[in-house]
Amino acid sequence: MFWFQVERLLNYWPILLKGLGMTISLSLLSLLVGCVIGLLFGIIRAGRIRWLSALTGLYIDLFRGTPFLVQVFICFFILPTVGIELSAFSAGVIALSNLSACFIGEIIASGIKAVPKGQSEAALSSGLRYSQQLRLVILPQALRIVRPSLVGQFILLVKDSSVISAIGIMDLTRSGWMIVQNIPNGLLVFGVVGIGYFIICYPMIFVARRMERRQQTSIL
Amino acid sequence: MIRFQGLNKWFGSALHVLKDINLDVAKGEVVVVCGPSGSGKSTLIRCVNGLEPFQEGKLVVDGTDLSAKNAALRELRMEVGFVFQQFNLYPHKTALENVTLAPIHVRGLSKAEATERGKALLAKVGLADRMNNYPSQLSGGQQQRVAIARSLCMQPKIMLFDEPTSALDPEMINEVLDVMVSLAKEGMTMMVVTHEMGFARKVAHRVVFMDQGAIVESGEPASFFGNPTHDRTRDFLSKVLHH
Ligand SMILES: Nc1ncnc2c1ncn2[C@@H]1O[C@H](COP(=O)(O)OP(=O)(O)OP(=O)(O)O)[C@@H](O)[C@H]1O
Ligand SMILES: [Mg+2]
Numbered sequence: 001m002f003w004f005q006v007e008r009l010l011n012y013w014p015i016l017l018k019g020l021g022m023t024i025s026l027s028l029l030s031l032l033v034g035c036v037i038g039l040l041f042g043i044i045r046a047g048r049i050r051w052l053s054a055l056t057g058l059y060i061d062l063f064r065g066t067p068f069l070v071q072v073f074i075c076f077f078i079l080p081t082v083g084i085e086l087s088a089f090s091a092g093v094i095a096l097s098n099l100s101a102c103f104i105g106e107i108i109a110s111g112i113k114a115v116p117k118g119q120s121e122a123a124l125s126s127g128l129r130y131s132q133q134l135r136l137v138i139l140p141q142a143l144r145i146v147r148p149s150l151v152g153q154f155i156l157l158v159k160d161s162s163v164i165s166a167i168g169i170m171d172l173t174r175s176g177w178m179i180v181q182n183i184p185n186g187l188l189v190f191g192v193v194g195i196g197y198f199i200i201c202y203p204m205i206f207v208a209r210r211m212e213r214r215q216q217t218s219i220l
Numbered sequence: 221m222i223r224f225q226g227l228n229k230w231f232g233s234a235l236h237v238l239k240d241i242n243l244d245v246a247k248g249e250v251v252v253v254c255g256p257s258g259s260g261k262s263t264l265i266r267c268v269n270g271l272e273p274f275q276e277g278k279l280v281v282d283g284t285d286l287s288a289k290n291a292a293l294r295e296l297r298m299e300v301g302f303v304f305q306q307f308n309l310y311p312h313k314t315a316l317e318n319v320t321l322a323p324i325h326v327r328g329l330s331k332a333e334a335t336e337r338g339k340a341l342l343a344k345v346g347l348a349d350r351m352n353n354y355p356s357q358l359s360g361g362q363q364q365r366v367a368i369a370r371s372l373c374m375q376p377k378i379m380l381f382d383e384p385t386s387a388l389d390p391e392m393i394n395e396v397l398d399v400m401v402s403l404a405k406e407g408m409t410m411m412v413v414t415h416e417m418g419f420a421r422k423v424a425h426r427v428v429f430m431d432q433g434a435i436v437e438s439g440e441p442a443s444f445f446g447n448p449t450h451d452r453t454r455d456f457l458s459k460v461l462h463h
Contacts, residue, residue, distance in 0.1 A: 118304060119310065137321075
Protein backbone atom coordinates (compact mmCIF):
# COMPACT_ATOMS: atom_id res chain seq x y z
CA MET A 1 0.00 0.00 0.00
CA PHE A 2 2.70 2.45 1.06
CA TRP A 3 4.88 1.79 -1.95
CA PHE A 4 1.88 2.09 -4.15
CA GLN A 5 1.25 5.56 -2.74
CA VAL A 6 4.89 6.53 -3.22
CA GLU A 7 4.63 5.45 -6.80
CA ARG A 8 1.49 7.54 -7.32
CA LEU A 9 3.17 10.49 -5.64
CA LEU A 10 5.93 10.28 -8.20
CA ASN A 11 3.30 11.00 -10.85
CA TYR A 12 2.56 14.26 -9.12
CA TRP A 13 6.20 15.23 -9.20
CA PRO A 14 5.71 18.05 -11.75
CA ILE A 15 3.03 19.66 -9.57
CA LEU A 16 5.26 19.54 -6.52
CA LEU A 17 8.14 20.99 -8.51
CA LYS A 18 5.94 23.79 -9.79
CA GLY A 19 4.77 24.45 -6.23
CA LEU A 20 8.38 24.61 -5.10
CA GLY A 21 9.15 27.04 -7.90
CA MET A 22 6.19 29.21 -6.90
CA THR A 23 7.25 29.27 -3.26
CA ILE A 24 10.79 30.21 -4.26
CA SER A 25 9.79 33.01 -6.63
CA LEU A 26 7.16 34.35 -4.23
CA SER A 27 9.61 34.38 -1.31
CA LEU A 28 12.54 35.72 -3.30
CA LEU A 29 10.56 38.56 -4.82
CA SER A 30 9.00 39.46 -1.47
CA LEU A 31 12.32 39.33 0.36
CA LEU A 32 13.91 41.55 -2.27
CA VAL A 33 11.17 44.16 -2.07
CA GLY A 34 11.07 43.70 1.72
CA CYS A 35 14.80 44.40 2.01
CA VAL A 36 14.60 47.63 0.03
CA ILE A 37 11.59 48.95 1.97
CA GLY A 38 12.93 47.47 5.22
CA LEU A 39 16.19 49.38 4.80
CA LEU A 40 14.18 52.55 4.42
CA PHE A 41 12.05 51.69 7.48
CA GLY A 42 15.18 50.93 9.49
CA ILE A 43 16.83 54.22 8.59
CA ILE A 44 13.64 56.13 9.47
CA ARG A 45 13.18 54.20 12.72
CA ALA A 46 16.73 54.95 13.86
CA GLY A 47 16.61 58.48 12.48
CA ARG A 48 16.21 61.86 14.04
CA ILE A 49 12.78 62.81 12.73
CA ARG A 50 10.78 61.86 15.80
CA TRP A 51 7.22 61.90 14.46
CA LEU A 52 8.17 59.99 11.31
CA SER A 53 10.01 57.39 13.35
CA ALA A 54 7.07 56.99 15.71
CA LEU A 55 4.62 56.72 12.83
CA THR A 56 6.74 54.08 11.12
CA GLY A 57 7.07 52.26 14.43
CA LEU A 58 3.30 52.17 14.79
CA TYR A 59 2.92 50.85 11.24
CA ILE A 60 5.52 48.13 11.87
CA ASP A 61 3.92 47.10 15.16
CA LEU A 62 0.54 46.91 13.48
CA PHE A 63 1.75 44.25 11.08
CA ARG A 64 3.96 42.45 13.56
CA GLY A 65 1.04 42.27 15.95
CA THR A 66 -1.61 40.83 13.65
CA PRO A 67 -1.80 37.34 12.11
CA PHE A 68 -0.30 37.14 8.66
CA LEU A 69 -3.32 35.23 7.38
CA VAL A 70 -5.51 38.19 8.25
CA GLN A 71 -3.16 40.52 6.37
CA VAL A 72 -3.27 38.27 3.32
CA PHE A 73 -7.05 38.18 3.39
CA ILE A 74 -7.23 41.95 3.68
CA CYS A 75 -4.94 42.30 0.67
CA PHE A 76 -6.92 39.83 -1.39
CA PHE A 77 -10.53 40.34 -0.32
CA ILE A 78 -10.77 43.84 1.12
CA LEU A 79 -8.57 45.85 -1.25
CA PRO A 80 -10.77 44.95 -4.27
CA THR A 81 -13.79 46.43 -2.49
CA VAL A 82 -12.04 49.81 -2.51
CA GLY A 83 -11.20 49.40 -6.16
CA ILE A 84 -7.74 47.86 -5.99
CA GLU A 85 -8.03 44.70 -8.04
CA LEU A 86 -5.18 42.27 -7.45
CA SER A 87 -4.28 38.85 -8.72
CA ALA A 88 -3.67 36.26 -6.03
CA PHE A 89 0.05 36.39 -6.80
CA SER A 90 0.31 40.17 -6.52
CA ALA A 91 -1.74 40.15 -3.34
CA GLY A 92 0.56 37.50 -1.92
CA VAL A 93 3.73 39.34 -2.90
CA ILE A 94 2.42 42.60 -1.50
CA ALA A 95 1.41 41.05 1.81
CA LEU A 96 4.66 39.14 2.24
CA SER A 97 6.84 42.05 1.09
CA ASN A 98 5.10 44.28 3.58
CA LEU A 99 5.54 41.84 6.42
CA SER A 100 9.20 41.33 5.46
CA ALA A 101 9.79 45.08 5.36
CA CYS A 102 8.38 45.41 8.88
CA PHE A 103 10.56 42.71 10.40
CA ILE A 104 13.67 43.64 8.41
CA GLY A 105 13.15 47.33 9.22
CA GLU A 106 13.12 46.67 12.93
CA ILE A 107 16.26 44.51 12.69
CA ILE A 108 18.15 47.13 10.69
CA ALA A 109 17.11 49.87 13.10
CA SER A 110 18.51 47.83 15.98
CA GLY A 111 21.75 47.41 14.03
CA ILE A 112 22.07 51.12 13.39
CA LYS A 113 21.52 51.82 17.07
CA ALA A 114 24.14 49.22 17.99
CA VAL A 115 26.92 51.07 16.15
CA PRO A 116 28.89 52.98 18.81
CA LYS A 117 28.07 56.68 19.03
CA GLY A 118 31.73 57.57 18.50
CA GLN A 119 31.44 56.37 14.92
CA SER A 120 28.82 58.89 13.90
CA GLU A 121 30.60 61.58 15.93
CA ALA A 122 33.84 60.92 14.06
CA ALA A 123 32.03 60.96 10.73
CA LEU A 124 30.12 64.10 11.66
CA SER A 125 33.31 65.83 12.85
CA SER A 126 34.99 65.23 9.52
CA GLY A 127 32.23 67.08 7.70
CA LEU A 128 30.34 64.16 6.17
CA ARG A 129 26.68 64.79 5.43
CA TYR A 130 24.10 62.68 7.25
CA SER A 131 23.47 60.56 4.15
CA GLN A 132 27.21 60.00 3.74
CA GLN A 133 27.61 59.09 7.39
CA LEU A 134 24.91 56.48 6.96
CA ARG A 135 26.16 55.07 3.68
CA LEU A 136 29.90 55.09 4.35
CA VAL A 137 30.22 54.58 8.08
CA ILE A 138 27.07 53.49 9.90
CA LEU A 139 25.24 51.10 7.57
CA PRO A 140 28.23 48.92 6.64
CA GLN A 141 28.80 48.29 10.35
CA ALA A 142 25.10 47.97 11.21
CA LEU A 143 24.48 45.43 8.45
CA ARG A 144 27.47 43.41 9.54
CA ILE A 145 26.10 43.33 13.08
CA VAL A 146 22.60 42.20 12.08
CA ARG A 147 23.50 39.89 9.20
CA PRO A 148 22.89 36.65 11.14
CA SER A 149 19.53 37.78 12.52
CA LEU A 150 18.60 39.06 9.09
CA VAL A 151 19.18 35.65 7.51
CA GLY A 152 17.26 34.08 10.39
CA GLN A 153 14.37 36.38 9.58
CA PHE A 154 14.54 35.42 5.90
CA ILE A 155 14.06 31.80 6.89
CA LEU A 156 10.97 32.60 8.96
CA LEU A 157 9.54 34.59 6.07
CA VAL A 158 10.04 31.78 3.56
CA LYS A 159 8.10 29.53 5.90
CA ASP A 160 5.43 32.20 6.40
CA SER A 161 4.89 32.25 2.66
CA SER A 162 2.93 28.99 3.03
CA VAL A 163 0.09 31.03 4.54
CA ILE A 164 -0.47 32.59 1.13
CA SER A 165 -1.72 29.26 -0.21
CA ALA A 166 -4.98 30.19 1.53
CA ILE A 167 -5.89 32.58 -1.31
CA GLY A 168 -5.36 29.92 -3.94
CA ILE A 169 -1.78 30.39 -4.99
CA MET A 170 -0.31 27.09 -6.15
CA ASP A 171 2.70 27.16 -3.92
CA LEU A 172 4.36 24.19 -2.30
CA THR A 173 1.80 23.96 0.49
CA ARG A 174 -1.19 24.15 -1.83
CA SER A 175 0.23 21.52 -4.17
CA GLY A 176 0.37 19.32 -1.09
CA TRP A 177 -3.32 20.01 -0.44
CA MET A 178 -4.17 19.11 -4.00
CA ILE A 179 -2.23 15.89 -4.02
CA VAL A 180 -3.55 14.72 -0.69
CA GLN A 181 -7.06 14.71 -2.19
CA ASN A 182 -5.90 11.88 -4.44
CA ILE A 183 -3.36 10.17 -2.24
CA PRO A 184 -4.92 9.82 1.19
CA ASN A 185 -1.65 9.75 3.09
CA GLY A 186 -1.10 13.13 4.71
CA LEU A 187 2.07 12.11 6.45
CA LEU A 188 3.70 11.06 3.20
CA VAL A 189 2.52 14.03 1.13
CA PHE A 190 3.20 16.74 3.66
CA GLY A 191 6.43 15.03 4.61
CA VAL A 192 7.56 15.63 1.04
CA VAL A 193 6.23 19.21 1.17
CA GLY A 194 8.18 19.77 4.37
CA ILE A 195 11.31 18.49 2.74
CA GLY A 196 10.69 21.02 -0.06
CA TYR A 197 10.76 23.91 2.44
CA PHE A 198 13.79 22.43 4.12
CA ILE A 199 15.64 22.35 0.80
CA ILE A 200 15.06 26.12 0.47
CA CYS A 201 15.83 26.95 4.08
CA TYR A 202 18.75 24.71 4.83
CA PRO A 203 21.29 26.60 2.72
CA MET A 204 20.17 29.77 4.51
CA ILE A 205 20.50 28.15 7.92
CA PHE A 206 23.94 26.98 6.89
CA VAL A 207 24.97 30.46 5.76
CA ALA A 208 23.56 32.06 8.91
CA ARG A 209 25.50 29.69 11.12
CA ARG A 210 28.72 30.38 9.26
CA MET A 211 28.14 34.09 9.53
CA GLU A 212 27.57 33.85 13.25
CA ARG A 213 30.77 31.93 13.67
CA ARG A 214 32.65 34.44 11.55
CA GLN A 215 31.10 37.29 13.49
CA GLN A 216 32.75 36.05 16.64
CA THR A 217 36.17 36.06 15.06
CA SER A 218 35.62 39.04 12.79
CA ILE A 219 37.81 42.09 12.52
CA LEU A 220 35.19 44.27 14.15
CA MET B 221 40.51 81.92 15.86
CA ILE B 222 38.33 80.58 18.69
CA ARG B 223 36.45 83.00 20.91
CA PHE B 224 34.16 82.04 23.80
CA GLN B 225 32.14 84.93 25.20
CA GLY B 226 30.04 84.34 28.29
CA LEU B 227 29.15 80.84 27.16
CA ASN B 228 26.78 78.82 29.34
CA LYS B 229 25.55 75.31 28.82
CA TRP B 230 23.16 73.09 30.70
CA PHE B 231 22.44 69.38 30.36
CA GLY B 232 18.72 69.20 30.97
CA SER B 233 17.56 71.92 33.30
CA ALA B 234 19.55 71.02 36.39
CA LEU B 235 23.13 70.34 35.34
CA HIS B 236 24.97 73.61 34.66
CA VAL B 237 27.94 72.07 32.90
CA LEU B 238 29.67 75.17 31.47
CA LYS B 239 29.59 78.39 33.46
CA ASP B 240 30.31 81.76 31.89
CA ILE B 241 33.20 80.62 29.75
CA ASN B 242 35.44 83.36 28.31
CA LEU B 243 38.41 82.20 26.32
CA ASP B 244 40.37 83.32 23.29
CA VAL B 245 42.59 81.08 21.25
CA ALA B 246 44.69 82.91 18.65
CA LYS B 247 45.88 81.51 15.35
CA GLY B 248 48.85 79.23 15.90
CA GLU B 249 48.26 79.08 19.62
CA VAL B 250 48.34 75.84 21.61
CA VAL B 251 46.00 75.82 24.61
CA VAL B 252 45.97 72.93 27.05
CA VAL B 253 42.82 72.39 29.11
CA CYS B 254 43.05 70.40 32.31
CA GLY B 255 40.89 69.78 35.33
CA PRO B 256 39.32 67.03 37.39
CA SER B 257 36.97 64.45 35.93
CA GLY B 258 33.50 65.80 35.26
CA SER B 259 34.64 69.43 35.23
CA GLY B 260 33.33 69.95 31.69
CA LYS B 261 36.51 69.77 29.61
CA SER B 262 35.08 67.42 26.98
CA THR B 263 31.89 69.41 26.79
CA LEU B 264 33.88 72.61 26.31
CA ILE B 265 36.00 71.27 23.47
CA ARG B 266 33.02 69.54 21.83
CA CYS B 267 31.26 72.90 21.62
CA VAL B 268 34.03 74.17 19.36
CA ASN B 269 33.08 71.95 16.41
CA GLY B 270 29.38 71.95 17.19
CA LEU B 271 29.19 68.44 18.63
CA GLU B 272 27.48 69.98 21.65
CA PRO B 273 24.97 72.80 21.43
CA PHE B 274 24.92 75.50 24.10
CA GLN B 275 22.18 77.75 25.40
CA GLU B 276 23.78 81.09 26.28
CA GLY B 277 26.64 83.27 25.18
CA LYS B 278 28.65 83.39 22.02
CA LEU B 279 31.23 81.16 20.38
CA VAL B 280 32.96 82.17 17.18
CA VAL B 281 35.29 79.68 15.48
CA ASP B 282 37.21 80.64 12.35
CA GLY B 283 34.66 83.35 11.64
CA THR B 284 31.65 81.11 12.13
CA ASP B 285 29.25 82.15 14.87
CA LEU B 286 28.07 78.92 16.48
CA SER B 287 25.32 80.63 18.45
CA ALA B 288 23.56 81.47 15.19
CA LYS B 289 20.68 79.14 14.45
CA ASN B 290 21.73 78.47 10.87
CA ALA B 291 25.48 78.26 11.52
CA ALA B 292 27.30 76.51 8.67
CA LEU B 293 28.44 73.64 10.87
CA ARG B 294 29.43 71.27 8.09
CA GLU B 295 31.70 73.83 6.47
CA LEU B 296 33.21 74.61 9.87
CA ARG B 297 33.85 70.95 10.63
CA MET B 298 35.82 70.65 7.42
CA GLU B 299 38.30 73.12 8.93
CA VAL B 300 38.35 71.70 12.45
CA GLY B 301 39.90 68.32 13.18
CA PHE B 302 38.77 66.37 16.23
CA VAL B 303 40.73 63.58 17.90
CA PHE B 304 38.81 61.41 20.35
CA GLN B 305 39.93 59.63 23.49
CA GLN B 306 38.65 56.33 22.05
CA PHE B 307 40.13 56.97 18.54
CA ASN B 308 36.80 56.13 16.84
CA LEU B 309 38.48 54.81 13.72
CA TYR B 310 36.15 53.15 11.22
CA PRO B 311 36.65 49.43 11.93
CA HIS B 312 35.55 48.29 8.48
CA LYS B 313 38.12 50.42 6.69
CA THR B 314 41.90 50.15 6.49
CA ALA B 315 44.15 52.81 7.97
CA LEU B 316 44.57 54.43 4.56
CA GLU B 317 40.83 54.28 3.82
CA ASN B 318 40.12 55.84 7.21
CA VAL B 319 42.42 58.71 6.34
CA THR B 320 41.16 59.31 2.79
CA LEU B 321 37.40 58.93 3.37
CA ALA B 322 36.57 62.53 4.24
CA PRO B 323 39.00 64.14 1.76
CA ILE B 324 37.33 62.15 -1.03
CA HIS B 325 33.71 62.54 0.04
CA VAL B 326 33.79 65.94 1.71
CA ARG B 327 36.58 67.83 -0.03
CA GLY B 328 35.93 66.12 -3.34
CA LEU B 329 39.52 65.04 -3.91
CA SER B 330 40.13 62.34 -6.49
CA LYS B 331 41.02 58.97 -5.06
CA ALA B 332 44.57 59.30 -6.36
CA GLU B 333 45.10 62.72 -4.81
CA ALA B 334 43.62 61.66 -1.49
CA THR B 335 45.68 58.48 -1.44
CA GLU B 336 48.86 60.40 -2.11
CA ARG B 337 48.07 62.88 0.66
CA GLY B 338 46.99 60.10 3.01
CA LYS B 339 50.11 58.03 2.46
CA ALA B 340 52.31 61.05 3.14
CA LEU B 341 50.49 61.76 6.40
CA LEU B 342 50.58 58.16 7.57
CA ALA B 343 54.32 58.17 6.85
CA LYS B 344 54.61 61.38 8.83
CA VAL B 345 53.03 59.78 11.90
CA GLY B 346 55.34 56.78 11.46
CA LEU B 347 52.87 54.31 9.99
CA ALA B 348 54.07 53.97 6.40
CA ASP B 349 54.15 50.21 6.78
CA ARG B 350 50.69 49.92 8.36
CA MET B 351 48.53 51.60 5.74
CA ASN B 352 46.63 48.50 4.72
CA ASN B 353 45.96 47.25 8.23
CA TYR B 354 42.52 47.41 9.80
CA PRO B 355 42.21 49.28 13.12
CA SER B 356 41.77 46.01 15.01
CA GLN B 357 45.20 44.98 13.77
CA LEU B 358 46.86 48.06 15.24
CA SER B 359 47.93 48.93 18.78
CA GLY B 360 46.20 51.75 20.63
CA GLY B 361 49.04 54.15 19.97
CA GLN B 362 49.05 53.30 16.29
CA GLN B 363 45.29 53.72 16.09
CA GLN B 364 45.47 57.15 17.67
CA ARG B 365 48.18 58.19 15.21
CA VAL B 366 45.97 57.05 12.35
CA ALA B 367 43.15 59.10 13.87
CA ILE B 368 45.39 62.17 13.95
CA ALA B 369 46.42 61.57 10.34
CA ARG B 370 42.73 61.19 9.46
CA SER B 371 41.99 64.64 10.83
CA LEU B 372 45.09 66.21 9.26
CA CYS B 373 44.22 64.83 5.85
CA MET B 374 41.38 67.36 5.69
CA GLN B 375 44.06 70.08 6.08
CA PRO B 376 42.23 71.70 8.98
CA LYS B 377 42.99 75.12 10.41
CA ILE B 378 42.30 73.99 13.98
CA MET B 379 42.90 70.68 15.75
CA LEU B 380 40.98 69.65 18.85
CA PHE B 381 42.16 66.81 21.08
CA ASP B 382 40.03 65.29 23.85
CA GLU B 383 42.33 63.30 26.13
CA PRO B 384 44.09 61.65 23.19
CA THR B 385 46.40 59.58 25.37
CA SER B 386 44.12 58.61 28.26
CA ALA B 387 43.05 55.30 26.71
CA LEU B 388 46.63 54.27 25.92
CA ASP B 389 49.06 52.00 27.69
CA PRO B 390 51.86 54.09 29.22
CA GLU B 391 54.48 52.91 26.76
CA MET B 392 52.42 54.20 23.85
CA ILE B 393 51.71 57.67 25.16
CA ASN B 394 54.90 59.22 23.88
CA GLU B 395 54.55 58.09 20.30
CA VAL B 396 51.27 60.00 20.16
CA LEU B 397 52.54 63.03 22.07
CA ASP B 398 55.53 63.27 19.73
CA VAL B 399 53.18 63.64 16.77
CA MET B 400 51.26 66.34 18.62
CA VAL B 401 54.43 68.17 19.58
CA SER B 402 55.61 68.33 15.98
CA LEU B 403 52.18 69.52 14.93
CA ALA B 404 52.32 72.28 17.52
CA LYS B 405 55.77 73.31 16.37
CA GLU B 406 54.48 73.60 12.80
CA GLY B 407 52.14 76.32 14.04
CA MET B 408 48.83 74.45 14.16
CA THR B 409 46.12 76.07 16.26
CA MET B 410 45.36 73.48 18.91
CA MET B 411 43.06 72.99 21.88
CA VAL B 412 44.15 69.96 23.86
CA VAL B 413 42.37 68.42 26.82
CA THR B 414 45.02 66.39 28.60
CA HIS B 415 46.62 65.58 31.90
CA GLU B 416 50.02 65.22 30.27
CA MET B 417 51.65 68.16 31.98
CA GLY B 418 54.99 67.42 30.31
CA PHE B 419 53.33 68.12 26.99
CA ALA B 420 51.81 71.30 28.38
CA ARG B 421 55.17 72.56 29.62
CA LYS B 422 56.86 71.76 26.35
CA VAL B 423 54.50 73.23 23.75
CA ALA B 424 51.51 74.98 25.32
CA HIS B 425 51.28 78.73 25.06
CA ARG B 426 48.60 78.69 27.70
CA VAL B 427 47.21 76.26 30.23
CA VAL B 428 43.59 76.50 31.33
CA PHE B 429 42.34 74.88 34.52
CA MET B 430 38.66 74.03 34.78
CA ASP B 431 36.66 72.96 37.81
CA GLN B 432 32.93 72.38 38.12
CA GLY B 433 32.18 73.87 34.73
CA ALA B 434 34.12 77.10 35.15
CA ILE B 435 37.56 78.26 34.07
CA VAL B 436 39.31 78.77 37.39
CA GLU B 437 42.74 79.77 36.21
CA SER B 438 44.60 80.30 32.98
CA GLY B 439 48.16 81.33 32.23
CA GLU B 440 51.44 80.62 30.53
CA PRO B 441 52.95 77.29 31.51
CA ALA B 442 55.79 78.87 33.46
CA SER B 443 53.53 80.85 35.78
CA PHE B 444 50.74 78.27 35.76
CA PHE B 445 53.03 75.54 37.05
CA GLY B 446 55.42 77.88 38.90
CA ASN B 447 52.99 79.75 41.10
CA PRO B 448 49.35 78.85 40.61
CA THR B 449 47.17 81.42 42.36
CA HIS B 450 44.21 79.22 43.15
CA ASP B 451 43.98 76.57 45.86
CA ARG B 452 42.02 74.24 43.64
CA THR B 453 44.66 74.53 40.91
CA ARG B 454 47.42 73.74 43.39
CA ASP B 455 45.42 70.80 44.66
CA PHE B 456 44.89 69.46 41.19
CA LEU B 457 48.50 69.97 40.13
CA SER B 458 49.84 68.18 43.17
CA LYS B 459 47.71 65.21 42.17
CA VAL B 460 48.62 65.02 38.49
CA LEU B 461 52.26 65.93 38.85
CA HIS B 462 52.91 63.25 41.41
CA HIS B 463 52.75 60.38 39.02
N1 LIG C 1 25.30 63.84 27.24
C1 LIG C 1 25.26 64.17 28.54
N2 LIG C 1 24.09 64.26 29.18
C2 LIG C 1 24.03 64.62 30.48
N3 LIG C 1 25.11 64.92 31.23
C3 LIG C 1 26.32 64.84 30.64
C4 LIG C 1 26.46 64.47 29.27
N4 LIG C 1 27.77 64.49 28.96
C5 LIG C 1 28.41 64.85 30.08
N5 LIG C 1 27.55 65.07 31.10
C6 LIG C 1 27.90 65.52 32.45
O1 LIG C 1 28.49 66.80 32.31
C7 LIG C 1 29.57 66.95 33.21
C8 LIG C 1 30.82 67.31 32.46
O2 LIG C 1 31.18 66.23 31.63
P1 LIG C 1 32.48 66.23 30.72
O3 LIG C 1 32.49 64.96 29.98
O4 LIG C 1 32.54 67.48 29.92
O5 LIG C 1 33.64 66.27 31.80
P2 LIG C 1 35.19 66.05 31.60
O6 LIG C 1 35.85 67.19 32.28
O7 LIG C 1 35.50 65.82 30.19
O8 LIG C 1 35.46 64.72 32.45
P3 LIG C 1 36.46 63.51 32.16
O9 LIG C 1 37.81 63.95 32.64
O10 LIG C 1 35.91 62.41 32.99
O11 LIG C 1 36.41 63.23 30.69
C9 LIG C 1 29.67 65.64 33.98
O12 LIG C 1 29.01 65.80 35.21
C10 LIG C 1 28.94 64.66 33.12
O13 LIG C 1 28.35 63.65 33.90
MG1 LIG D 1 36.21 64.12 29.05
